[in-house]
């Protein structure tokens with residue numbers, strides 16, 4: 001159990017980190033990185049062992065962000081990795097009281113005047129809850145892991161090693177953790193480490209007071225992009241064309257919040273897809289049917305592979321295409337009757353392609369000319385992305401669109417692609433000997449010694465987290481499918497699958513109780529942060545390594 005002094009240390013680190021703004025994907029992140037790094041450097045152990053603390057830069061990063069790492073080197077090679085992220089979502093939600101987002105006490109007083117929901121008000125009047133941006137997600141986790149590092153580094157002898165990794169960009173596309181994968185492999189060979197467990201401390205979600213949740217896995221995410229090319233015509237001749245938006249809307253209708261699309265594993269089901277973007281590709285206003293429409297959505301996974309997802313989408317897209325064309329045709333016939341017009345044949349030959357197929361066809365048709373044009377456009381798009389002018393999915397959208405435009409035909413066309421970020425699902429049950437530590441039992445044994453709290457182990461952390469990159473459950477075909485259908489892959493966005501594969505280790509998330517993350521009422525449960533969670537993790541580490 002942590003003593004008073006150790007708890008106070010975590011408390012002081014926590015408030016210091018909360019006071020520092022660290023919006024994800026911004027120049028604020030390097031500031032907090034410096035603070036964490038310098039904190040380690042002034043610790044007794046690390047000031048004497050400066051080769052055990054350092055930073056690792058992110059690839060081609062316009063904010064020059066870095067992963068901060070520190071290693072307590074004990075006896076032997078067995079190593080537990082503590083993972084956390086130091087970025088937080090922005091503070092727009094706070095509106096006029098933005099300045100208070102980093103000042104928990106003042107914020108609490110202001111929120112008492114502002115908030116009407118009873119459940120939040122109750123916590124506002126409870127000393128045990130700390131409000132503020134990043135409190136739960138996840139400066140609490142960073143602070144308590146730093147406290148554990150300090151405690152372990154002061155021990156006279158320590159069996160095993162403890163590696164601390166604090167990464168940026170988790171709330172954006174996890175560029176930090178992807179860089180950390182390479183770093184972990186570097187440190188592995190440099191110090192002869194053998195990674196046996198990764199511990200993250202993201203907050204858990206719960207409604208019951210004395211029941212806590214730990215997670216032995218993390219949900220995966222694939223982001224399919226659907227590009228639809230229609231047939232252009234003037235709005236006065238609506239049946240002379242096919243509106244791609246209508247087809248896309250039908251695909252959304254079939255997928256959005258459709259529980260049939262949930263991935264089910266044992267007693268859990270993933271939340272069904274939600275489209276995060278959907279629009280036509282018109283650049284100017286005119287009175288014609290748009291030429292193309294594109295949308296992309298989140299598809300969360302427990303076990304489903306990218307191949308299964310693409311196969312399912314091919315079927316859905318084909319159904320949506322047929323249904324839309326039939327709908328247009330039947331409306332057209334009624335309209336012809338109304339106008340006493342002759343019905344002309346309605347004979348489109350629609351196509352449903354994956355991006356890899358579309359790319360292949362374009363190469364076959366136009367050879368070098370297409371390939372060179374595509375490469376040039378890829379460079380241009382990449383520059384726009386690195387300059388922060390466009391988002392990562394927009395890169396893929398543009399390249400799919402470029403390819404689709406080359407495949408000129410008078411028929412409707414759908415191209416199915418994938419955009420990063422891609423989060424592989426991970427779960428101890430799916431890893432070889434992944435359940436060897438019997439974590440739920442161990443955590444409950446530790447917990448029952450000190451607290452009247454029971455831990456429930458859930459299979460998957462549902463909020464997407466960096467544990468996804470502590471290994472890869474999948475095969476070469478999955479990797480190939482992702483790569484060939486994600487334009488810009490390995491160029492604009494990449495996942496070092498080979499290095500991930502080398503890491504694969506059991507994972508667990510044990511963090512504090514948090515509520516309303518990313519919102520104005522974001523808050524964390526104080527007893528968890530300063531006492532309970534660090535005690536449990538510390539004891540767990542000791543037990544596994546001894």
Ligand SMILES: [Zn+2]
Pocket residue numbers: 085137138170202
């Ligand atoms: Zn988080």
